[in-house]
Amino acid sequence: MKKNIGILGGTFDPPHLGHLIIANEVMHKLQLDEIHFMPNQEPPHKERVSGTTAKERVAMLERAIAGNDQFFIETLELNRTGPSYTIDTIKILQEMHPNHQYHFIIGADMVEYLPNWYGIDELIHMIDFIGVRRPGYAMKSAYSVTEVSIPQIDISSTVIRSRLKHGDSVKYLLPDRVIEYIKESGLYEA
Incomplete structure (x- = not known):
């Protein structure tokens, strides 16, 4: 059976409500069957510094x-x-x-970075790119990107890690079950 699958990649370090809103909005607006969250090991464009393991993410x-x-x-x-x-x-x-159609969801920062993606000229013919706006970035690209308008919520894992490190509240930025896991596991502490 053919399925339309949205893929949302990232470090998810930690996964926050912004990730969930993006996934939900894209899935419903484009009538996708599923969203697959794909945590990555070593993103080529940035360095991971938090110390969390893949298993914890x-x-x-x-x-x-x-x-x-x-x-x-x-x-x-x-x-x-x-x-x-x-x-x-x-x-x-x-x-x-082979029967699935993949739609790769990226933020506006990655839309601007597409010309630097490894194998982009081949990749653009293999999948559909779905772009969502992020504050401070344009949605300009020489490559075909379907834009999906979502509520603008400026949440980042970097800011959340910093807040956790300093003992600041992350209530309403992360799902409660994620907050509980972080506390139980002692993640992101100073």
Whole structure:
């Protein structure tokens, strides 16, 4: 059976309400069947510094998406070593599920960065890119990107980690179950 699958990649360190809003808005506005959250191992464009493990990030994602039967976690990139290039991941997914149509969800910052993506000229013919606005970024690209308008909520994992490190509240920025896991596991402490 053919499915339209939205893929939302990222470090999810931690997964926050902004991620969930993006996934939900794109899924409903484009009538996708499912959203697959895909935590990456080593994003080629940035360095991870938080010290959380892949297992901890997946555990937080499981708690964040609990109760939504259209949200799933795809761990393909976590099972590979080295940089995570989207083109390699999509080739594997298309081999595994040849009847699925993949829609890769990116923020406006990544829309602007598309010319720098490894294999972009081939990748653009393999998947549909879905762009969502982020404050401070334009949605300009020489590549085809379907824009989905979502509520503008300026939440970032970087800011959340900083707040947690300083003992500041993250209530209403993260799902309660994620906050509980962070506290129980002692993540992001000073």
